[in-house]
Amino acid sequence: MNLINEKVIETYVKNFTFKQMLILPAILLLLSLSILVYTTITTGAPVELGMEFKGGTAIIFDSAKTPDQLKEEYQKYPGVEVRQYSVGDRKILEFSPMDPSLKDELVNKVKSEFTNVEIRDMGEQFSKSLQRQALRAIVISFVFMAIVIFIIYRTFVPSIAVVISAFADIAFAAAMTDVFGIYLSLGTVAALLMLIGYSVDTDILLTTRLLRRKGDLITKTKDAMVTGLTMTTTALAALVAMFFVSSGLVTSFTRIDIIRDISVVLIFGLIADMINTWMTNVGILRWYIGKTQQAEKRIEKPKKKGQRA
């Protein structure tokens, strides 16, 4: 069994023009951005905010009761919402911010009735300040990454190609959290930042190979793609393992939010990364290399004649 079919890759690299390569990623980017815009219009933020960024109390516990029964029982506490947390008996109760004495009463009630009670609580103001900080962290992280890329390549088109690919990766990952109903949490923020730094790995590999190596463009692209796809596959393998164990979808494993959030965002991001590196970035780079070669030929021709003479 071969992990990567080099023949297929070669055919793809040889037969697709850069315009054809850009169609799919362009559609995906537009789709991702529309989802993000739609969510912004309906909820006020491009991604739905979880408890850590909205404030409130989440209580997770084992109970054989149905979510509806639990909702009925906890009606008197503000903003009560009940969901199945993972397969089996685990349930999650979520509340909007309330005053401390009511919260103490709630905690005591839950603890006296149920077992294995996990509690998370975030103050309203603090979570708002975390929200601002998270937004700032994501923007700054992206800008830092772009600066590093521009320092490394010092030419506009190849650098902007990497930055566009990274942006498309993040947009896709964020849009997918909306589609799959994953709220923005500390875990997803960590993952988005990780994605900013990590998704450019294969782009850097590609750009360095194509610009700094001699040889035939098709072969160089193909080789880079073989290496790059191996890289992304191994990373996906590790992330799938993390998701499998933390998702709460598998009996005998309870859900672990922070690990689930990080792995989901990175998995979507890396899927987008395969498309954006090997279509978007390859497409733009090819067009760029084609253009500069033509320009070079025009300049070099008279020179060569002079040398021969």
Added chain:
Amino acid sequence: MNEEEPFYHNWRVLLLVFAILGSIAAITVSYSNGQFNIGSNLKYGLDLDGGSWLQVQLQGAVTQIDADPGKIVQIGFSKLLDDPNVKIEEVSAGSVSFMTSKATTQKTIDSFGFGTSTVSSAPDGGTRVKLQTNKYFLIQKYLRDSLNADVKLILGSPGRPPTYEIRKAVTEDSLNDILKPVDGKVLPKTFEERVTPETRDETAKRLADKLNPISFKQITITPIGDNYLLIDLPGVSIEEARKLSLTPGKFEIRIQVKGNETDHVLYGDQIVGVGVPQKEKGDAWGVSFELNDEGAKALRDAAIQYGAVTNPGAHYLSMYLDDKLVFDAPLASDLAKNIQNIPVKNMVATTGAGNVGQEKAKELQLHLRAGALPVHVKEVGSGEVPAPLGQKFKEQVAIAGLIALILVAIVVALRYKQPNIVIPMLSTSFSEVIIILGFAVLFGLQLDLATIAGIIAVIGTGVDHLIIITDEVLAGGALPPDKVYKSRISKAFAIIFAAAATVLVAMLPLILFMDSNALRGFAEITIAGVLIGVFIARPAYAVIIQGMLVEEPDRKFVDED
């Protein structure tokens, strides 16, 4: 390839081996009570060990302020002397002079704590007062009195205005309102809702002093930024954690009525400042403390009501912390006299001479302060993970790591098929995990769910970089001669360094801008992991893989440069 030197003599490989052995030692060996012990030194977070955490905000503000010192004195003394006709005559850098319309004494003026005074009588039965004081002190005093809170003056470098630390939750607008009567204002863009790092650390220390005696396990308090503390209470439930950390001890001053009978005077919240133990008159040690207006009035009323002003010896003042007697003494005779005239805010509790007195003074200082932390703390976040659930999380992440390792092994095995590539690759990756764990032990980082996710993610990038090295070296199918090999390795590392740099800068904002300990831990372990990989593990892998591969001398290799 250098024939005389086998790859395992290369310093890069030796460095890796040394780092692995060092890490294993750091993780497993500990030294205590004169003997070495074998066991795990890994520290787990609350989400794996079970317990509660509280993140608290320190209520305070740091800002620069300007105000009119003359107005402060005028308004202050008008109120204190009940004299609407206080007139400011002269304000200079080191003094303020004013006239009152009523007669008053130096003692009265001094007891208000505005500065030392010289007093002379003025025409029309008034008094002319010259206060030795300065603007910065007056502003501090004004804020203290009007906010009923401790205010610290932090002098700036010469020529620059000082900064005030207000140890109470205030907003810029509320401060400006308070300062309006004295023509004062908060200097634009200087107001920050935080406390100084010294105050933050002092609060953390006092909280630790208070919490540690009550807990079975070590409670850790981690500062986050300038105005948050994260309190980890292993093995404690959230209700108890709140009660222990957020309710201050109850400090009370009572006055002796007759025999064993005492009456309440005031609680600790009316003590606004506590000094350090100092030698007072003679050889006696003492601790100064300051009451707010209300407290000073309560003390005066009680002292007059029970006759402590005339017969201090029969009406001791006693101090209780959580209903336990910690100090008692009579009012000093001069204080008793003074109190009869006006409420006194500043006083000293004298504990006696010599080392015994000094020790007592230190203890009393702690007691006086235990009633209130330097600043109030407000809960902003909390959580609890019961121990059995933490144990389950621990098992699950261990399984996740194991499955990740197996899946990665399958992927690289399918791709490379040669054991002499796959085995070094996986061993290098595994050794990175060990070194990261060793690093975590040495630098006191605790393993929680976020950091473990970080480690697994770093392993993913680590394997990626090993793939880059391998493919670069193997371009063309087999091992090239030494010179070509070196040039290829340097190309591989150009890619790796660039890729590592982007991860590092992308993670940095988490440490710099986020007040979340979980995210900080994640970023720290990721950055450490990337650096360990780039500088220790991957260079060694490049050497090892060259040694493991067979050279094919017959092949022609072209250096692409």
